[in-house]
Amino acid sequence: MEAFYLLCSIASTFVSSTALSFLLAIRSFSRFLSPILANECCDRAAVRLYQGRVRHSRTKPVFNSFEYPVRYALFDLDRVQHDSHFSADRAREAAGTDGPVFLLTIPTSVGYDQNPLKVYYCYDLGEEGEEEERWSLPRLKNCIAEVTNTPWGEKVFFEFAPGSDMVAKPLHVSPFMDMIGNWKIHASEPGDNIFISISVQHPTLGNYFIATLSAKRVHSSTTSLNMEKYFWLMPHKVAALIYWQAVKLWWKNVPFIGHPKYSNPSYRDDALSRGNEICPLRINRRQSNKLNQNSNGESRTRWCIWRDAEWPWA
Template structure:
């Protein structure tokens, strides 16, 4: 830690029309108490700001402070000895778009105290979910947040993840009326974020977060041109991340 999780991201939309893609991809896996602080040109390739997550660092304490307050408001107390890991995109050349951030709050013995999924949409909104997992590392919860303009807020998420030294995987499937309509999976192998690894990975995946923003909009345009109906976007409260 910190590590780069280098692999792929894939989306499969099954209804009301089929659309699928898979792209090369990388994210960062970091400890919130030891965020990487690069100097020189490297700082333009990886920067982590509280403003990009949860309450935006409004009350201080950085990302961990925001997460601790958010969890406390939902009955979960983060202890000083807990380790909090974050899987996310970093800012690259001043830009970041992070469709999904995952936080693992781990007790001193490594067992999970809490898992939080933070979802961002292209309208500048974000929403956090407290995930209650079973012994297999799987969970189900109701969808509450408008993400894609082609899906409303109805349905249930089926979530799964793996966090090991060999693989980091996160899977989200949306189910509606007993049918699976959409699945997104990000998976990769964590490698130590040395200077050479950061430079090499950044060169191989140029403008990573810029490409994420562009590809989301490009696939949205394709679906719109295919006449997939757009769903109304409801108002969203910032209290979901405070």
């Protein structure tokens, strides 16, 4: 059944993306005829563009490694209406913060959205309540990861501490990995450079897999037309590479692992329990008071929710 839905998704995406790409070409041509109409401006202070590389490396049960170029955008969610499941207010509520929220994502391109990982960077305001310059805030307090699997049409949102943190694996992301083990996450504060790494720590296989994103800021025009051209087919390329690597792993006889919902319907509850056992989220006194938790500021239950992704499994 998953294969049928996947083929339907590929077919519908091909048709819609082809049509919208044709319209994008017309808009690009119209720029020479009517620059004012073609150059609808974006808020330059509300978005940053990045270009870098994603690298995956697996050592067991077989070695497999690859990398590919990628482009990302960092949006100030208080200034940009972004097609995301989380608004700035919802992210602040989940993260226990009261300042700006920035979303790192691959924007939708010609009708298609494919983001294996999105990150919400959640800041606190100063002690006196003032808001500092938005792109140089030193108080990054919490992060939220949004991870999507393909082709099961699921996504999970969970919080993690900036810098370095560990969470119990909450989602069946790959049919060539089981649900056992933890994700060790490193995430730097976004600036001129962005770095994120997620490694799998498995009780029997060890640290057998790591994925990294490293990117640098690109100083480029952020008109709506240029944004569309900059990210043209970027989500499609990411999806194609995901499936191609799956084919390679299958060809190397890596065992196929079915979705845990068929064998363990409570796998989500198990992931929550394991997550709070291995590393409860550390918070400070101000966050503790805002969340109406214990005033000692020691720790609190880690927040995590699951949702069904929208068609075609964005």
